[in-house]
Amino acid sequence: MVLELENLDSLIALIVAIMFGPSIILTIVGLAQFRKNKKTAKILFIIATVYLIVSLGICGALIMGWQH
Numbered sequence: 001m002v003l004e005l006e007n008l009d010s011l012i013a014l015i016v017a018i019m020f021g022p023s024i025i026l027t028i029v030g031l032a033q034f035r036k037n038k039k040t041a042k043i044l045f046i047i048a049t050v051y052l053i054v055s056l057g058i059c060g061a062l063i064m065g066w067q068h
Helices: 009-033 038-066
Strands: none
Touching: 009 038
């Protein structure tokens, strides 16, 4: 794979997908489980929230480092 140094849009899009993708999927699964098993749904919501906070911190720092 050849990576052009001038155009990092695809790399930034990949990092954004890693930031938001799993937390969105966990939230959707939690909403699907909410009627059947509320305890499992709450655990999935907590995991999605923690993942989002951590990924915004780590990936956000990476993205901000590229802007300078």
